[in-house]
Amino acid sequence: MLNHAEASEKFITNQERTDWHDDTLWFVRSKRDKASKLLPEWEALREQASQIKEHMLSNLPQYLLEFEAKAQANGIQVHWAKDAHEHNEIVYSIIQKHGDKALVKSKSMLTEECHLNAYLEQKGIDVVDTDLGERIVQFRKEVPSHIVLPAIHLKKEDVGETFHQHLGTPKGNKDPQFLTEAARIHLREKFLGAKVAITGVNFAVAETGEFVVCTNEGNADMGAHLSDVHIACMGIEKIIPKRQDLGVFLRLLARSATGQLITTYSSHFAKPRAGQEMHIVLVDNGRSRQLARDEFRNSLKCIRCAACFNTCPVYRRSGGHSYHQPVAGPIGSILAPNFDKKANVDLPFASTLCGSCSNVCPVKINIHEQLWFWRQDLMKEGLAPAGKVLGMKLMAWMMSNPSVFRLAGGIGRKVMSWFPFLVNNGMNPWFKQREMPAPPKQSFQEWYKSNRS
């Protein structure tokens, strides 16, 4: 597997596509800016959302139990999964009970995180992703590159070719309207045939035992309403205390995600309709571990709006797949080390720490600070390459000893080659596409000595 830097370098080789990717997502961020600036109370809303989540995280067990009790009273079957594997087994056991071989699934980043599709396919179940973008990447045997716009790495030509291969649309047809219509016809068949539907959950209300699913395509509703069995999968951090809290979150979510005032469908599911079975799977999968880490607990406030992706200058120029994780972008980079430090050691470094992500985040997660904290954590654990450790130690030693610093500076500004970002002589990556600063005759201290003292 390529690390983030290697994958980005590959992505950028195609300049034109990189610029297109960058501009498209920047456009989404601009729409978010406009929508957020139309609300004078925007910053207060963010603060309130952050506080509600703070309160929820501090009282999570109690709210989860309240939610379970209310949901059960409503006739929903509640399941608990400690990790991805348990989650997948639970979902499979429900499907098995009904003897089905196919199901429809609307967007759920949790099921991506748990690799549910691969698990079910192994068991011979045909999973159909019904979100248009997700269906496209599923056809291509890829994974989503963005949590809101799963196929944003693809252009309409790519989609045309994919549909030509999988849906038999005419070769060369890349008309978005035509292709969408083809997908609609294809998906409608799947909806009508499926007895089991899986959806994600955006918000689960402890007070009422209901859950809310937000989509723009209405595919979650279509799946849930046509099926005999509705399985909703959610991470335990999706709980909110009260129904009225939705008044805060729903206003923030769509504006942050796409600049819309509200998602086209914000559907509340409170109880199964007559004859239907409704299940909720509550999944931990490392969340309680993250909750116990002081520096990182509030990463669990995330409502998956992807505003941090769209604003991130690195994400826009490296693409979601360069993060090699189901959730890419800045938030992915602070969630991923919680799952596997060694495999994701590159991600907290895939950032300039510019801080734009924290500024757009509707629940005010201090994302860039957490990137910094993960860097400390990972390096302290000894996950740095040996050369880097040596370079850092050398630099720290030199900088603690003014006479060494001056001496190194004296000989033709040699100190430059000691800098961590300019170390790696000979093959110095700085020099690949940039010139070095020209060394001046005198350092400032030398100038000061000869001119001022």
Add this chain to the structure above:
Amino acid sequence: MRVALFVPCYIDQFYPQVAIASLELLEKLGCEVSVPKNQTCCGQPMANSGFAHITSGCDTNFSANFSGYDYIVGPSGSCVLHLKEHHPDAKIRASVFEICEFLVDVLKVKSLPSYFPHKIGLHQSCHGQRGLRISSMTELNEKPFSKLTYLLDLVKGCEWKYPERQDECCGFGGTFCVTEEAVSVKMGQDRIQEHQANEVEFIVGADTSCLMHMEGILKRSASNVGVKHIVEILNAHA
């Protein structure tokens, strides 16, 4: 008012003109400026690389050089931010200022005798802007302000322009500039392109590290656009 001039290590070594301009400017504005001679580095390059746990030597050396002054002032937003957030001594954290914020907030400068008859593009370095809040940020719903443009407006002859994306990062990012070389350079090229579209003569900012990165790219393409630290402009005269 006893002011210590903090000259970040790479400015001392490669951009002495930035330190000289800072010194002259502060003196012009009536400060009694000392330059502690055993200063080296604030420790930021190591800390941002995940090695904050080995910077205690830097911290100690910094304290030894900079204790006992009313203010510590430096021409680098990112170094100052690092000290403000991570230096173990609370007195140091409270007295360290980036030079533009010092001019505006502490000296309350109302006029400058400066003259710089050129068109410049303003680069907002993220750590100064978002970290120290030297100017408002486009992501937030807040009233626009900028300590940098406030100062530039006091300079006779100077015409400044924002690039199209007013506060996007240039891609320097410390060690990021070599560990993520491809993205870093692409980000820098994109910033430069927007400045060039504005037909500016110089790209100007308050953080030399960003300027060093963009200068490297400009020089490689033999561009006639130069870079300057904002203090060089505030200190320029006819």
